[in-house]
Amino acid sequence: MPSLDDLKKRIKSVKSTQKITKAMKMVAAAKLRKAQENAEKGRPYSQKMQNIILNLTKSISDPQNAPKLLVGTGKDKTYLCVVLTADRGLCGGFNSNICKLAKSNFKKILGEGKNLKIITVGSKGLDQIKRDYGKYIVKKFSFKEKKQISFNEADLIGKEIINLFDKEEFDICQLFYNNFKNVITQIPQAQQIIPAIKKDSSDKQEKNSTYYEFEPEEDEILEDLLPKNISTQLFKAFLENAASEQGSRMTAMDNATRNAGDLVDKLTINYNRSRQASITKELIEIISGAESL
Amino acid sequence: MSNFTVEILSPAKSILKIEAHEVILPSFEGEIGILKDHIPIITFLRPGIIKILSDADQEFFVEDGTVEFVNNNLLVLTSTARKLSDLKKENLDLIITETKKAIDKDSLKDKEKYLLTYKLETLKNIIQ
Numbered sequence: 001m002p003s004l005d006d007l008k009k010r011i012k013s014v015k016s017t018q019k020i021t022k023a024m025k026m027v028a029a030a031k032l033r034k035a036q037e038n039a040e041k042g043r044p045y046s047q048k049m050q051n052i053i054l055n056l057t058k059s060i061s062d063p064q065n066a067p068k069l070l071v072g073t074g075k076d077k078t079y080l081c082v083v084l085t086a087d088r089g090l091c092g093g094f095n096s097n098i099c100k101l102a103k104s105n106f107k108k109i110l111g112e113g114k115n116l117k118i119i120t121v122g123s124k125g126l127d128q129i130k131r132d133y134g135k136y137i138v139k140k141f142s143f144k145e146k147k148q149i150s151f152n153e154a155d156l157i158g159k160e161i162i163n164l165f166d167k168e169e170f171d172i173c174q175l176f177y178n179n180f181k182n183v184i185t186q187i188p189q190a191q192q193i194i195p196a197i198k199k200d201s202s203d204k205q206e207k208n209s210t211y212y213e214f215e216p217e218e219d220e221i222l223e224d225l226l227p228k229n230i231s232t233q234l235f236k237a238f239l240e241n242a243a244s245e246q247g248s249r250m251t252a253m254d255n256a257t258r259n260a261g262d263l264v265d266k267l268t269i270n271y272n273r274s275r276q277a278s279i280t281k282e283l284i285e286i287i288s289g290a291e292s293l
Numbered sequence: 294m295s296n297f298t299v300e301i302l303s304p305a306k307s308i309l310k311i312e313a314h315e316v317i318l319p320s321f322e323g324e325i326g327i328l329k330d331h332i333p334i335i336t337f338l339r340p341g342i343i344k345i346l347s348d349a350d351q352e353f354f355v356e357d358g359t360v361e362f363v364n365n366n367l368l369v370l371t372s373t374a375r376k377l378s379d380l381k382k383e384n385l386d387l388i389i390t391e392t393k394k395a396i397d398k399d400s401l402k403d404k405e406k407y408l409l410t411y412k413l414e415t416l417k418n419i420i421q
Contacts, residue, residue, distance in 0.1 A: 041306040048302060049370055052335060052361050151304045151372050212363070215336040216322055224321075224337050225359055228372075235304045 004278070007271040011264060018260035024090065025253035032183065032246035039180055039243040046236040049229055053196060056225070059211075060218050067219065069162075069226040072195030073171045078115040080138075080170035080194075081105065082161070084177040084237055085125030086245045087144040092252030094178060094186065094245055095124040101188040102176045106133055117170055121157065138164075149238045151231070158231030165194060177237040178244035184251055186244035193233050196226060295329045297365040299345055301353065304372050313347035316367055318360055319411075333363040340412035342377065342419075343369065352377040354419065356412060382420065389416050 002010075053070075060066050083102045085095045102125075109116050118133060120126040121141045130137060139160060143153055164170060173194035178186040214221060296312040317326045319341025327334075338358040345351045358371030395401075396409045 038305065042304055044307065045302045045304050045370060048361070048368055049359070052359060052370070055361075056335060154304075211333065213332055213334040215320060215325070215334065221335060221337055221359075228359070232304055
């Protein structure tokens with residue numbers, strides 16, 4: 001049985017923890033609104049770009065000579081996985097969810113006897129992945145000191161990926177990030193960015209296709225556009241991730257605050273009970289002392 | 294004059310969405326003017342100035358970008374668009390010196406050199 005003093009101390013410490021989680025929740029809520037806005041503003045750009053690429057690929061005359069970024073190298077020997085996570089913790093299952101998805105994919109890739117290469121963005125993902133898959137990590141990025149991730153950072157990573165691709169270091173590139181659906185739901189996602197089209201998507205086209213004029217040739221436009229598309233997709237993933245992180249943190253901190261409240265209630269009842277018990281005990285002692293006289 | 298919709302998008306946000314009757318774009322192979330009911334076209338940009346002619350004319354400096362025109366919707370995707378009136382002279386001077394330095398490097402490919410030369414020329418024109 002803890003003494004009254006111990007209980008008092010515990011109540012105090014839980015209360016101060018509650019204050020911290022409450023403050024974090026407020027901050028996350030404020031940041032979330034902004035991040036959400038950014039994510040929504042960024043969506044049209046990447047969508048439209050995908051659209052243009054789709055239109056371009058429809059009219060490509062010579063699929064044999066199409067850029068490799070679009071159709072792939074024809075092999076699927078080496079996978080490059082880019083795992084996007086946060087730099088900070090205390091955001092519920094946010095980081096673990098991405099890592100869990102990524103790890104199950106790693107397992108599958110390795111199980112099929114293929115080569116694996118990993119790029120991590122964000123320090124939390126790195127910590128979780130390097131325990132089991134440390135030797136596969138080829139590059140790690142962290143933008144901890146950046147307050148807000150801009151297109152430049154996405155471009156930096158995009159260039160690095162293209163650089164590796166040009167050196168034929170990998171055949172297929174996948175992106176792991178959390179898609180922001182709403183404050184409570186974030187869905188971890190795996191998106192393939194190289195090659196830009198999957199083979200089966202070629203069936204369901206032809207409908208309402210417009211005839212486009214191209215200037216210069218399709219191939220040249222694609223060569224200019226595809227590297228940009230990779231940076232764009234990365235940037236989109238960044239924005240979605242940032243919004244998801246804040247959303248996830250907000251719900252996590254909300255839960256923590258509520259739990260702390262419950263704990264305080266429980267401890268207070270305990271405290272009052274033992275206080276009452278000690279008073280009763282003292283009274284009994286006094287009374288029985290008086291009786292014995 | 295009949296109008297069509299112009300939209301300039303950057304990765305982070307939508308920069309502009311208005312109705313215009315003519316837009317002049319610095320396409321990679323030369324300037325093109327787009328009027329209503331132009332045939333669908335996809336092209337990409339070199340450094341230059343996008344001129345939007347409408348009730349209130351606007352000009353944007355871009356370094357690169359992709360353009361799609363379809364169904365009287367002109368879509369410009371660029372990460373570098375800046376409104377001409379927002380560009381300050383000091384900033385321009387800085388960009389010009391940087392661009393000059395970049396041009397002098399030997400490792401440049403022809404295409405990169407071509408793009409940088411255009412960038413420099415456009416910037417000089419803006420200053421004048």
